[in-house]
Amino acid sequence: MITQIRPAVTYTRDDLVGVFNRHDKNKDGRLSISELKEAFEQIGSRWPLMRAFLELLHADENHNGFIDKEEFEKFIDHVLKNFGKKEKTMS
Numbered sequence: 001m002i003t004q005i006r007p008a009v010t011y012t013r014d015d016l017v018g019v020f021n022r023h024d025k026n027k028d029g030r031l032s033i034s035e036l037k038e039a040f041e042q043i044g045s046r047w048p049l050m051r052a053f054l055e056l057l058h059a060d061e062n063h064n065g066f067i068d069k070e071e072f073e074k075f076i077d078h079v080l081k082n083f084g085k086k087e088k089t090m091s
């Protein structure tokens with residue numbers, strides 16, 4: 001698979017779900033901070049680690065340090081707000 005670093009472009013919800021599902025590298029059904037970081041790198045985040053950290057803080061409702069299946073939808077909604085348009089605004 002080719003990893004392309006692309007500038008901020010418009011992603012659909014399906015795109016994002018696909019990207020994040022693919023980055024569940026160990027297939028445990030949840031996303032760790034390092035899996036998130038790689039996914040944000042792929043979608044062209046300028047600060048993938050920081051973005052991963054912020055999104056995790058936002059969506060990790062049970063505070064276990066992972067985006068679990070139950071948290072995934074909310075997580076995608078929030079990411080979509082940032083990456084569905086441009087990654088410009090601080091949220």
Ligand SMILES: [Ca+2]
Nearest residue numbers: 024028030031
């Ligand atoms: Ca995982």
Ligand SMILES: [Ca+2]
Nearest residue numbers: 060064066068
């Ligand atoms: Ca969690």
